[in-house]
Amino acid sequence: MLKDLLDAKKCFKLVCGAGNEDAMEVERLVTIYSKAGCNFFDVCAKPEIVDAAKRGLANAGIAEDRYLCVSVGIDGDPHITKAVIDQEKCVKCGKCKLVCPHDAIIELDKYKVKKARCIGCGLCLKNCPKGAIYTESQLMDYDQMLPKLVDKGLDCIEFHAISDDEFDVDKKWEQIQEHFGGMLCISLDRSGLGDKKLLSRVERMLKGREPYSTIIQADGVAMSGNNDEYGTTLQAVATAQLFQNSKLPLYIMMSGGTNTKSTELAKLCGVRPHCLAVGSYARKIVKDYLIMDDILTNEVKMAEAVAIAKTLIDISLENMKDD
Ligand code: SF4
Ligand code: SF4
Numbered sequence: 001m002l003k004d005l006l007d008a009k010k011c012f013k014l015v016c017g018a019g020n021e022d023a024m025e026v027e028r029l030v031t032i033y034s035k036a037g038c039n040f041f042d043v044c045a046k047p048e049i050v051d052a053a054k055r056g057l058a059n060a061g062i063a064e065d066r067y068l069c070v071s072v073g074i075d076g077d078p079h080i081t082k083a084v085i086d087q088e089k090c091v092k093c094g095k096c097k098l099v100c101p102h103d104a105i106i107e108l109d110k111y112k113v114k115k116a117r118c119i120g121c122g123l124c125l126k127n128c129p130k131g132a133i134y135t136e137s138q139l140m141d142y143d144q145m146l147p148k149l150v151d152k153g154l155d156c157i158e159f160h161a162i163s164d165d166e167f168d169v170d171k172k173w174e175q176i177q178e179h180f181g182g183m184l185c186i187s188l189d190r191s192g193l194g195d196k197k198l199l200s201r202v203e204r205m206l207k208g209r210e211p212y213s214t215i216i217q218a219d220g221v222a223m224s225g226n227n228d229e230y231g232t233t234l235q236a237v238a239t240a241q242l243f244q245n246s247k248l249p250l251y252i253m254m255s256g257g258t259n260t261k262s263t264e265l266a267k268l269c270g271v272r273p274h275c276l277a278v279g280s281y282a283r284k285i286v287k288d289y290l291i292m293d294d295i296l297t298n299e300v301k302m303a304e305a306v307a308i309a310k311t312l313i314d315i316s317l318e319n320m321k322d323d
Contacts (some may be wrong), residue, residue, distance in 0.1 A: 015279030018079035028054025036309035096124035099279035120241035189219035211249035219256035
């Protein structure tokens with residue numbers, strides 16, 4: 001069970017991207033990472049993407065100890081935003097395409113964002129010299145979508161509770177609990193709320209829930225893990241430390257800027273998470289393999305990709321072991 005993995009601190013979560021609607025990529029990612037030993041998979045809250053992840057698990061051929069989670073967002077959550085290019089302002093300089101870490105910008109007669117691939121990281125916005133890019137939130141109707149997702153047989157639902165609107169947070173949290181009785185995860189970082197408000201929000205959300213039926217995804221800087229440095233992962237460790245010190249009855253999962261240094265740095269700081277979640281960095285290190293047409297049938301290339309993913313997982317889990 002997922003709970004057993006968390007208790008044993010043997011849980012590694014691959015974040016395929018809450019906004020990643022590219023079914024082919026998700027299937028390939030899940031295949032590679034499941035073969036490499038990853039046991040927890042976080043995908044976009046769309047039934048067809050859950051199906052893609054399930055195909056990935058079937059491809060890998062390992063049925064035991066593999067768990068699926070979907071991430072649902074709220075207004076204000078960057079993970080569910082999509083970039084849009086204002087053609088009136090665009091001067092076709094190509095800078096956005098160069099910086100996009102997810103190859104979501106294509107150049108035809110004009111620059112366009114492929115919505116299914118946009119993960120809302122915001123890098124293109126920061127680098128556009130003409131301010132020609134804006135974002136749109138992709139909000140979903142919880143009561144309509146959650147039953148369809150739950151029917152797929154999920155192991156966890158992750159709620160991105162990044163919003164100033166406490167009323168909206170509470171309402172959506174209630175809706176999630178009405179539709180799903182299993183393990184829930186709350187994803188939050190320190191940037192918007194500050195430590196005090198963050199802890200009191202989580203404390204309030206835990207009311208009425210069984211102890212250790214909830215994971216806190218202690219986020220550092222969301223979607224920032226494009227390199228493998230200690231500095232990138234620092235905030236994730238600090239957020240995890242905050243929750244560890246709070247002694248709230250939660251499983252702690254570090255995320256947001258995580259990489260091969262995350263659990264090592266956590267250990268040095270006396271932080272002992274139950275799970276490590278890696279997104280941007282995990283996707284980046286196998287990026288070349290994800291675009292190979294024959295990756296699912298090419299045993300040599302698949303073995304190479306699996307070996308790369310396995311190094312990340314093994315280093316991470318080794319540092320999570322209790323002394
Ligand atoms: S960076 Fe801005 S101006 Fe340049 S191609 Fe992209 S949208 Fe157009
Ligand atoms: S840079 Fe980020 S926000 Fe912009 S198109 Fe690419 S994935 Fe989307």
